[in-house]
């Protein structure tokens with residue numbers, strides 16, 4: 125068990141990727157002399173390594189400190205989506221040691237999905253060479269900030285109040301942390317060595333899957349709103365005149381115009397009507413079922429009809445995001461989808477409407493770009509949640525505990541270990 129200072133040292137190093145001793149001390153607002161002995165101990169323990177690129181210079185004063193690679197500690201991430209469960213095991217330095225996906229109707233059967241995830245982790249742990257330290261869960265549903273359990277989501281109603289954290293904490297004997305999938309993505313982006321510092325402290329991450337949600341980072345921390353449900357972009361009205369009924373009961377929601385089911389319905393129509401022979405051929409090769417992957421592949425192959433579809437989807441999203449950008453003034457909008465090569469056209473559609481409609485001051489310096497974590501990266505981002513939770517960096521647990529003490533409830537299971 126690491127002391128709070130050592131956890132801050134490891135966590136700060138993980139977020140930076142690599143740091144000199146003096147940079148590390150500066151970031152922690154501590155003197156070099158108070159940090160140095162702790163670093164030496166962490167180096168001796170193998171939790172940190174010095175100069176991984178040129179080990180011969182090892183412990184000397186100018187050496188760069190980095191988190192340890194495989195063999196020291198293992199973090200597990202579980203991503204639960206309506207139609208699949210994925211797991212990933214990572215080392216402290218972010219190396220992915222193993223990953224696995226189970227395609228199944230996870231929305232319909234929480235018990236089978238959880239068992240499947242646990243079995244994949246058990247199978248992958250043996251060759252992962254290192255003790256499991258913590259587990260993070262990313263789920264495509266809102267999570268009650270007090271109980272730590274999913275609340276009823278239109279796409280995953282059966283998961284409501286399921287003790288997901290307890291299940292994994294008991295099965296693996298480690299602390300487990302859970303959050304809504306887009307909040308986990310936002311946290312992972314904020315902690316990503318290549319994103320965090322470059323993007324500035326306030327940005328948003330949007331995920332396109334069966335639903336359409338948004339994680340919000342304010343001043344480097346995930347913002348969840350007063351009751352934990354901020355960022356529900358999918359149910360903002362994108363077209364007042366659209367009569368399509370949304371699962372939430374409203375009409376004209378962004379989700380019914382730009383969510384995965386909407387994209388796939390349009391794509392099927394393109395294939396059916398002969399407007400996209402590439403898509404029709406891809407569908408034929410994949411048992412007659414289109415996925416976002418295939419739509420993205422058709423677009424990347426230069427299919428004009430699919431490109432036009434994705435641009436229109438991007439414009440619907442951009443219409444809503446323009447309001448968000450004017451209101452919130454983020455430094456970036458990061459988009460995560462399963463579209464692969466088709467994502468660029470979608471991003472162009474988003475940019476077009478955002479720049480057209482948002483106020484010029486709010487778009488100055490704004491970046492609209494891909495997330496580092498695509499659909500397959502959900503489990504890896506959940507492993508980041510595990511790391512941040514384990515190191516006490518996430519704010520997730522601390523914030524929730526603060527919320528709990530304010531509401532003075534006693535049944536807290538946010539991290540699987542109780543209050």
Ligand SMILES: [Zn+2]
Nearest residue numbers: 359370372377
């Ligand atoms: Zn809706």
